[in-house]
Amino acid sequence: MSKEIKCVVWDLDHTIWEGVLLESSHVTLKPGITEIIHELDRRGILQSIASKNNREDALKKLREFGLAEYFLYPxxxxxxxxxxxxxxxxxxNIGLxxxxxxxxxxxxREEVKSVHEEVLCMDAVKYRELLHLSRMQPKRLTADSSRRRLMYIENMKRQQEEEIYEGPKEAFLSxxxxxxxxxxxxxxxxxRAEELTLRTNQLNSTGITYDYDELNFFRQDPNHLLLVCxxxxxxxxxGKIGLALIHKRAEADYLKLLLMSCRVMSRGVGTVLLTHLMQQTKNAGKRFLAEFCQTDRNRMMFVTYRLAGFKEVDQRGDISILEHPLEKLYPFPSYMDVQVPESVSRS
Structure with a gap:
């Protein structure tokens, strides 16, 4: 099954606008193109540019059209x-x-396809069909969806500041x-929780996706705990960048799913969530186990488990059962204010 499109990369000449910019600065936008770009943005689909052109001239023209801000990393x-x-x-940091x-x-289009066969390549003459493609219609639209581009822009500012920051990384994070x-x-x-399971691949502990109704069942079931971060x-x-699903049993807590958005990979928040969950289980005097299923993209999650001190204790088909001894748990990082409502701490 083909995945939802997360990013549309546009050419410029005879694609976004009519004409060739190098031949004339009086190019005109194709009919309806502005509305299509705005709608893709509203749906949370990122956009960028791949164009053979003079960079400064092209960006200047996009600014004149009021469209430059919609394209990340052109x-x-x-x-x-x-x-x-x-x-x-x-x-x-998303899949091709x-x-x-x-x-x-x-x-x-053929050059791109020959190198990246996974990429959907479209003829610009069909641009009006773009919004009607099923892969361009996210199953759910959330507040985070509509802010996705802005969140990337905010992250660019963080990265730029980090690059010029002189001092220890912890000081910058603080x-x-x-x-x-x-x-x-x-x-x-x-x-948003459903969207996270569909979109997150690298930091998904099992690769399993859950739909709205399944998540709503777990949310209401007294034997499960569904957390968002x-x-x-x-x-x-x-935005909402993390999700954990715990099956609570008399003798042990089973972490059925742990996932984090790739955008926060460098902030250490996956370990923070794990530490909270393990501390709650330790306080209850139970064992803490986690399910892990290797996919073609989630090795980073396995590394997170191993560095946290998990060991494999069982195998059930494709699922590895990992356990943490709960003897030594690391404190939350000093540079982060971790807030856990009392109701969650008692769960």
Missing amino acids: EIHWNAKSTSIEAIRIQL DTFAFIDDQPFE SLKMKFVISEAREEDLQ ELTDRYGSY
């Missing part, structure tokens, strides 16, 4: 467009199988004034 130069798409992928590339030139809130999922969180700092909110 690649405007004379290199191969497959190279441009790979550069955008690295910056956005969630990319779409739109270009009027068959050669450019300067961000991060607040990490762990709370029980409410009904209004379920659309939100991270904010002085730049703004990262």
